[in-house]
Amino acid sequence: xxxxxxxxxxxxxxxxxxxxxxxxxxxxxxxxxxxxxxxxxxxxxxxxxxxxxxxxxxxxxxxxxxxxxxxxxxxxxxxxxxxxxxxxxxxxxxxxxxxxxxxxxxxxxxxxxxxxxxxxxxxxxxxxxxxxxxxxxxxxxxxxxxxxxxxxxxxxxxxxxxxxxxxxxxxxxxxxxxxxxxxxxxxxxxxxxxxxxxxxxxxxxxxxxxxxxxxxxxxxxxxxxxxxxxxxxxxxxxxxxxxxxxxxxxxxxxxxxxxxxxxxxxxx
Numbered sequence: 001x002x003x004x005x006x007x008x009x010x011x012x013x014x015x016x017x018x019x020x021x022x023x024x025x026x027x028x029x030x031x032x033x034x035x036x037x038x039x040x041x042x043x044x045x046x047x048x049x050x051x052x053x054x055x056x057x058x059x060x061x062x063x064x065x066x067x068x069x070x071x072x073x074x075x076x077x078x079x080x081x082x083x084x085x086x087x088x089x090x091x092x093x094x095x096x097x098x099x100x101x102x103x104x105x106x107x108x109x110x111x112x113x114x115x116x117x118x119x120x121x122x123x124x125x126x127x128x129x130x131x132x133x134x135x136x137x138x139x140x141x142x143x144x145x146x147x148x149x150x151x152x153x154x155x156x157x158x159x160x161x162x163x164x165x166x167x168x169x170x171x172x173x174x175x176x177x178x179x180x181x182x183x184x185x186x187x188x189x190x191x192x193x194x195x196x197x198x199x200x201x202x203x204x205x206x207x208x209x210x211x212x213x214x215x216x217x218x219x220x221x222x223x224x225x226x227x228x229x230x231x232x233x234x235x236x237x238x239x240x241x242x243x244x245x246x247x248x249x250x251x252x253x254x255x256x257x258x259x260x261x262x263x264x265x266x267x268x
Contacts, residue, residue, distance in 0.1 A: 017057035020046065024064060031147020034070075043067035077145035078123050079262035080104060083254045084141040090132035100141055101127060104259055112253070113260035130154050131162065131222055131246065139164070139243035140251040142262075152268055153246060159220050160247040160268055166215040166227055167240035178212040179236070187234035188215075195233055197223050202230070214240075 021035035030038060038044050042052045045065040084090070088100045104127070106119050123145070130142045130153040144150055153160055168179055176182045191207040206218035217227055228238045244251045247268030254260060 017059055020044070020051060020056050020058050020064075021054075023058060023060060023062075025151070027064070028148070029064065029066060030070075031151050034147045038066065038070045041070070043070040078117070078127075079142065079144040079146055079149055080123075080127065080259050081249065081251075081254065081262055082141045082143060082259040083251060083256045084133050084138055085256045086136055086138050089135050090129045090141060097135055100129065101143060103257060104143070108258050110254055110258040110260045115261045115263060117261055133243060134225060134228075137241040137243070138256060139241075140246055140249070140254075141243075142246060142249075142268075144262075149268065154222065161245070162219050162222065162243060163245035164217045164219070164227060165210060165240075165242045165244055166217050166231070166238055167213055168215060168231055168236040169213075169239055171232075171235045171237050174237070180209045180212045183234075183236065187236070190234055191217075191230050195230055197226065197229055202226075205230075 020039060021032045024030050024035040024044070025032045029035070035044070036054055039051055039054055039056075042050055043066060044051050045067075046058055046062050048063070048065075082100055082103060084100050084103075087097065088103065089097050090100055092099055101124065104119070104124060109119065126145050127143050128145075128150065130144050130150040133139060133141050142149070142153060152158060170176050170179050170182050173182050188207050188209075191205060193202075193204045195202050202223070203219075203221050205220075206216070208216050210216045217230075219226065223229075227241060231238050242251075249262070249266055249268055
């Protein structure tokens with residue numbers, strides 16, 4: 001009888017094993033960063049054995065158990081919804097413009113946010129945007145400490161809808177007040193499906209007129225400045241862009257420049 005292969009080890013060559021943190025992420029147990037933190041803390045067991053070594057590779061069918069302390073730590077991580085104003089960048093400061101996180105202060109908290117949580121310094125640690133809005137755009141920006149939420153919103157396999165209201169002008173007739181009337185329906189059909197950016201076909205999008213000057217656009221992907229570039233390709237210029245929804249979470253009545261905590265019952 002051949003000796004049974006151990007469930008985990010550092011293989012000399014590829015034999016089907018994968019990094020433990022990657023497997024945990026694929027199973028939806030944690031983000032890869034969280035998984036590495038939990039492994040380092042000794043909170044992860046593989047087939048009953050505590051694993052504390054980062055980078056270990058395991059067979060894909062192993063049993064993984066997580067110490068309750070890890071879930072308690074995960075539950076304490078916050079997600080914040082911000083109505084980003086124009087003039088702020090989503091992530092790190094650039095070209096003299098402040099990052100959106102500087103707006104997360106007690107004074108800027110929406111008075112209608114009734115969750116019994118008091119903002120403290122630990123809430124700002126590792127708080128990062130899950131999806132960006134460029135400096136000229138406004139609307140819903142999600143900042144989170146929770147890797148599961150970040151993965152759901154911006155991971156490679158994310159299919160979460162992002163909804164935008166987009167005010168546009170006609171490039172050929174910039175003075176036209178009724179932009180809808182001077183824009184061929186074929187242009188809108190092309191925005192829904194048929195455009196390419198950087199040599200790659202865009203996924204299907206929902207595009208419709210909200211009023212004579214404004215489009216409603218729903219995307220399931222997030223290429224850099226995607227909506228502005230899509231509009232340019234069909235002869236439209238974006239003069240205002242606002243994100244109003246991510247998944248099932250809406251901007252609602254949250255005022256510009258203010259923020260609130262994601263409520264426990266809310267799911268993207």
